[in-house]
Amino acid sequence: MKYSYPCVALLALALAALVSAPQAVAQDDDMAAMEAMMDAAPSTLMTAWKCDIAHLGEIVQGMNTYAKPAAQEMIDEGMITNWGLMVHSWGDEWNVVSHMTGEDPAALMTANAELNSRTAANAEAGGEDMDMPPPLVRYCTNHKDNFYTNAAYITN
Numbered sequence: 001m002k003y004s005y006p007c008v009a010l011l012a013l014a015l016a017a018l019v020s021a022p023q024a025v026a027q028d029d030d031m032a033a034m035e036a037m038m039d040a041a042p043s044t045l046m047t048a049w050k051c052d053i054a055h056l057g058e059i060v061q062g063m064n065t066y067a068k069p070a071a072q073e074m075i076d077e078g079m080i081t082n083w084g085l086m087v088h089s090w091g092d093e094w095n096v097v098s099h100m101t102g103e104d105p106a107a108l109m110t111a112n113a114e115l116n117s118r119t120a121a122n123a124e125a126g127g128e129d130m131d132m133p134p135p136l137v138r139y140c141t142n143h144k145d146n147f148y149t150n151a152a153y154i155t156n
Contacts, residue, residue, distance in 0.1 A: 042081060044101045044148045045108040048094035055139035056087050059096055062135040066126065070118035071100065080111050081155070096140065105147045112145075 051059055063085050071083030083100040100115070102108040124130050132138075 041150045042101050042153070043104050043108055044099055044150060045105075045112060046097055046099045046146045046148065047112075047143055048146070049096040049136065049140040049143045050093045051096045051136075051140040053089060053095060055135060056089070056096070058135040059139060060085065060087060062123075063098070066122040066128075066134070067098070067115065067119040070115055070122055073118065074111060074115060079114065080108075083115075094144070096136070101150070108147065 067085070068083070071080065074080045075082065080100045080102045084098065086097045086099070088095050100108065100111065102111050120130075123134060128134065
């Protein structure tokens, strides 16, 4: 649209800015509220693996024997707030998932490295052949790590 009077064009621009300004402010407020919630909420690290379904029992046994006690120590020390292992025999190919919750993604990265170190130490102390990969590594082909901010959660 071509305006023959510059002041009409300026008036149209001003009106457009006034109409869109509340929406932009609302979006900024929503984003600020979301960022504040994310800063205050704990984070969860979920690691999913694609594993041979025929060996889920061995994988769970290894995790319960070596990783679970290490995670419990870390919960007791306050490094993480919880840890768990989930498996399924029906669903997609990501059939083994571990999860742990902590203060934020950076703290979880540190906790994940510590959990791996303690799990390996527990396996070695338990007489595992450290030259042989543990069942999780032996029977799982891929893994992926996902960090989530807990937007709604209940804890005791």
